[in-house]
Structures are given as structure tokens and as C-alpha cells.
Amino acid sequence: LGKILSINLxxxxxxxxxxxxIALKTFHPKWFVKYCIKLMGKSQALKFFKTNLKFKKVYLRLNTLKGKEEELKKKIESEGVKLEKVTNFPYVYFLKKAEKPLVKLEAYADGLFYIQDKSSCLAVLAANPKPxxxxxxxxxxxxxxxxFLAQLMSNEGKIYSLDYSKERVKLxxxxxxxxxxxxxxxxxxxxxxxxPLKIEADIVLLDPPCTGTGTLMKNPSMKWKITFPLIKKFQNIQFKMLENCSRLVKANGTLIYSTCSITLEENELLIERFLKLNPNFKLISINSFIGFPGFRxxxxxxxxxxxxxxxxxxxIAKMKKEF
Ligand SMILES: C[S@@+](CC[C@H](N)C(=O)[O-])C[C@H]1O[C@@H](n2cnc3c(N)ncnc32)[C@H](O)[C@@H]1O
Structure with missing residues (x-):
């Protein structure tokens, strides 16, 4: 330890x-530093790296399948929690203060809220499902x-949820x-x-596994596991999933694709290839006040x-199936 302390940075x-x-000062792999600088420019990339070292903000989505929004907020706050409404994000609140872990609250056990980042909420709001x-x-x-889909649909209509992990399905x-x-x-x-589904859906929302390069605040060790070949591996899986899911969208229906990754390969490049091969799908705009436009x-x-x-x-990409 003495040796470490005497090292002059x-x-x-x-x-x-x-x-x-930059890599050494902000604790990111050098290849990722290069990648992000190329992607978003040096000044944005530096801000991104510095923010990755901070604590992540916590957001709660209040569950109106369990009561009225104001009443839910009151009940949650009666357990020593302070919430602040996030503008333009229905039902989403920023956690200002909590006296104990959120999962230990009675309100949590009662399903009054879901701990969910506003980005994840935005994917569902972009899908805009109706009862x-x-x-x-x-x-x-x-x-x-x-x-959240069920909440926006007031539990009316049908959601087919698909996943392959038995463990995660239990959850x-x-x-x-x-x-x-x-x-x-x-x-x-x-x-x-x-x-194994023979239906045509109004909305298909695909949120595939990804490298998680957008979640390094939450999973700091992840950055040492991500490699360029891993990005390509995820891209292949994501592409197969997107092709398969697109077949289940009805004409005039909507296909939403979202990842918690910031790489081009898992996002714009993949959408670009998909749209070239599937000219019956068109990108459409997402009604949101936040976020930057995609690249390319x-x-x-x-x-x-x-x-x-x-x-x-x-x-997030939102596409319409035109025929
Ligand atoms: C990003 S997470 C989904 C998070 C979820 N949409 C949510 O909002 O709570 C990705 C999910 O994909 C599932 N998955 C990974 N590979 C899969 C595959 N080949 N087929 C089906 N599901 C898969 C994982 O089990 C994991 O639950």
C-alpha cells in the first residue's frame, strides 16, 4: 500500500x-475512450465519462393500477420518502430522499411504484399503447x-410478454x-x-439484451468486460430478434426498438440495415421533449x-409498418 501511496499520478x-x-483519469478502457470521442466529440465524451463516476439518479414510476397518482404519492411519502415530479414524464418521479431502502417500504410490497429509469419509461411512452x-x-x-404498458392500457387489451430466461421469468x-x-x-x-405466436400486434416493443454501455453508473465494472467483439456479438443477436419481431407487427402497426447502450452498432447501424432489408418499415418521430436525434x-x-x-x-427507434 505504501508503494501505491507514493506513486505520483x-x-x-x-x-x-x-x-x-483520459482513460486513466476517468477509469475507462482506452478503446472505449477513443470510441466515445469519435461518437460524440471530445467535450461531450469527457462529460459522459465524468458522469459515469457519479451515483445514478433514482426514479420511481407510480402505479395507477393500484390507485390515484396523488394518493399513491401521499402513501409513499408517508414512509419518509420525498419525491419530485419529472416534467413531461407522466407518473415518473425523481427520488429526492428516502429514510430506508425503497424495497423495504410497505408501498413497495403493495406495488404502489416500480423503480424504473426515466429512459426505460420513455420507451413505453413512445410506444403509446391504448386500452x-x-x-x-x-x-x-x-x-x-x-x-408500464399494462398501466397505460388500464389493464385492457392483451400483452404477450416474451423472454427465454426461466429465472428472470419467475421475477x-x-x-x-x-x-x-x-x-x-x-x-x-x-x-x-x-x-411461437400466430398473431399480428398493434405494437411490438423489443428491448433486447445489450452491452449496457449506457448503464456504467449503475454497473461500473461492466466497462472492463465490454469489448468490440462483444458489441458485434450483441448486434447479431439483436438483429435476429428485430427481424423475427417485425413479422408480428400488423400493417399500420408500430415497432419500437430500445437499448440501454450508446454504441452505433447496437443502434443506428442495426436500424439502418433493418430498414434497407425491410422497406415496408419507416422511422417515425417520438413525441418527447428530451433526448438527442440519432446519428447517421x-x-x-x-x-x-x-x-x-x-x-x-x-x-429508442420507433417504426411504422406501412404494408
Ligand atoms: C434488457 S433486458 C429486458 C428488460 C425488460 N424489457 C424490462 O423493461 O424490465 C433483456 C431481456 O432479454 C432476455 N433475453 C436474452 N436473450 C434472449 C433470447 N434469445 N430470447 C428471449 N429473451 C432473451 C433476457 O432474459 C432479459 O430478460
């Missing part, structure tokens, strides 16, 4: 190039999006019971293969970043 950094200096719709929630566990079932979701059923299946002229897509939106890094 400036001495170490002296002969390093700029990217390596009576037929919705497919692809890659659904543990159920943050299913339960999904528990969460649907806690949140009073009545209009959803789970189908265990591998979305990279045949999807995919400006109807939304990009969110921790340093600009106080959320996880996130990507």
Missing part, C-alpha cells in the same frame, strides 16, 4: 497520449416495461402480481429463433445520455 501520465490520459391494443413485449423480464411473474397487472401472459421462447441521419430516433438527460444512456 502526474509522473505516470507524463508520457501518455491524450486518450490514455384494448394487442401488444408484444419482447425481452420482457423482469417486467418494467410490461407493467416477472412476481412483479406482475405485485403491480396488479391482469392483461399480460408470459411465453417462454428464444427470440433469435422461431417465435436517423434523426427521428432518440438518444439519451447520463450527462445531458440525468438518465441512463439509452436509444
Amino acid at each position: 502526474n509522473e505516470i501520465l507524463k508520457n501518455k497520449d491524450e486518450e490514455e490520459k 384494448g391494443d394487442v401488444v408484444i413485449d419482447a425481452c420482457a423480464a423482469p417486467g418494467g416495461k410490461t407493467s 416477472w411473474i412476481k412483479e406482475m402480481n405485485r403491480m396488479n397487472v391482469k392483461n399480460s401472459m408470459m411465453i417462454l421462447c428464444d427470440l433469435t429463433k422461431h417465435i 441521419s436517423k434523426n427521428l430516433c432518440k438518444r439519451l445520455y447520463p450527462h445531458t438527460n440525468e438518465s441512463e444512456g439509452f436509444f
